[in-house]
Amino acid sequence: MRKIIVGVMGPGEKATASDLQNAYQLGSLIAQEKWILLTGGRNAGVMDAANKGAKSANGLTLGILPRNEQDSISDEVDIAIFTDMGNARNNINVLSSNVIIACGMGAGTGLEIALAVKANQPVILLNDDAESKAFFKKLSPDNVYLVDSAIDAIATTKAILK
């Protein structure tokens, strides 16, 4: 039976301490809801922290990898999907997630949000970057949600899934 997938996207090497904390909490809360966690799968930053959080709550984790790499995967990824498509793999992340949560900001995260907006997928922004919020909220008022905490992000996800 089809399971609900929630994507958590955010910076890798450039994640802030606050991003990592939010990502871990998001992963844990997603697992508690029995949703599957989808990330970019690498062993860095928001991806890795979210996966650790999900596994701390016995969740199931799905990693969509950019290449065919076997050596830079988060240890906490249960199911690894190798795309060998580079940045274009982010489109698969967005299409396969029922809801996307963007945790932090950077070039890759901006790309994920832009892909979600283009595909009319719901995307939740959890960051303190005013310019990204102003831009994406104007671009897609109905599909972009602004929140201030991991708990709010999960509450918004529940409301979207209803």
Added chain:
Amino acid sequence: MRKIIVGVMGPGEKATASDLQNAYQLGSLIAQEKWILLTGGRNAGVMDAANKGAKSANGLTLGILPRNEQDSISDEVDIAIFTDMGNARNNINVLSSNVIIACGMGAGTGLEIALAVKANQPVILLNDDAESKAFFKKLSPDNVYLVDSAIDAIATTKAILK
């Protein structure tokens, strides 16, 4: 922790009765081994039969869909990945499976085998099509395996995974 993924590829609408029987048995045996079943995800032919077999044994099923379709997915797919890449999505199937089992023959199945051969992934041929066996075995003697039954396919998979 990384789970083992075994892909079962084969015809959709043009699957034969024998293909469907083999696919169901493959799905069931894969689930019994606690491997994840990966298919093309559509509600037709070998894909659907393999998923039904896996669910009959309480397995976990992963479907890699060619489009962003929500309406032609096998009911037995637990985790749906939407690629929106058409035939190019088959490359993801091949890269993400530890072992690929080609059950039956047709244009799509031939393509999956060709992708596996090109990516140096192990691929097991379970069909009675002499031309495909001769061609692919010559093209890649080390990565192409020929078997006569679902049980043999699983035994060969185990040997490859060792």
Added chain:
Amino acid sequence: MRKIIVGVMGPGEKATASDLQNAYQLGSLIAQEKWILLTGGRNAGVMDAANKGAKSANGLTLGILPRNEQDSISDEVDIAIFTDMGNARNNINVLSSNVIIACGMGAGTGLEIALAVKANQPVILLNDDAESKAFFKKLSPDNVYLVDSAIDAIATTKAILK
């Protein structure tokens, strides 16, 4: 011998009159420089206008189409590349263009800019949308250029190519 390719990206059906005028002029100026014009290839909006401008100056036009469609291509596309990858095809546009000019704004244009920024490709913004300029310039100060006219966009392109 390798030719220089300049990509012009912008809204399709939702292009403004100003976008269309800029796109036509960009196409014409690109052709006069003997550069190849790359667009998304459809017979709508900025893509179509840029192609018409390029052909008015005897340029060569390259269209990277999202699907395998044969019936919605701009008549002014000389060379059609069919990707069948949907929104992911925009990554090819960005990687294949020496410089990208974003003419106007919308979900698809925002995506193209985000892909360029992620790939560290130079991208020139020609629009009157303050939020997009603030967001992308902050995200990538070195690779994002802001201009006010088609003529400035071409002058900036020349400076980048030096």
Added chain:
Amino acid sequence: MRKIIVGVMGPGEKATASDLQNAYQLGSLIAQEKWILLTGGRNAGVMDAANKGAKSANGLTLGILPRNEQDSISDEVDIAIFTDMGNARNNINVLSSNVIIACGMGAGTGLEIALAVKANQPVILLNDDAESKAFFKKLSPDNVYLVDSAIDAIATTKAILK
């Protein structure tokens, strides 16, 4: 105005002397017909030889590259398209060519033919590999053509394009 594109696919480093001779002649004849030559774009084997042949007759050459590489492109490629999709880029080659000519045989060439067959695109086999001819001709009797020389391949291409 839309130009006709003919794809020439074949081995890179493993091309035989006969493959290279055929590829050069194919490139030259394609250019003489004013068709655009499409190849995989790398500076090796059949790709490189076909491009050299096309440029010897003042043709226009299009290379669809697997990565974002700038350093392994055939010097004779006029227009380089960077896909960063690995083997999946071969699907673009096949969809964008009006006719595909497979010159020689190997894992990559087998993949191109399999993609053409799956997409119902016409594909001409110019090789002395009996197994590939038997397999693909059986798989797709109407879209697979067998020829013995570059001149026959071009005559068959003309007949298909009519």
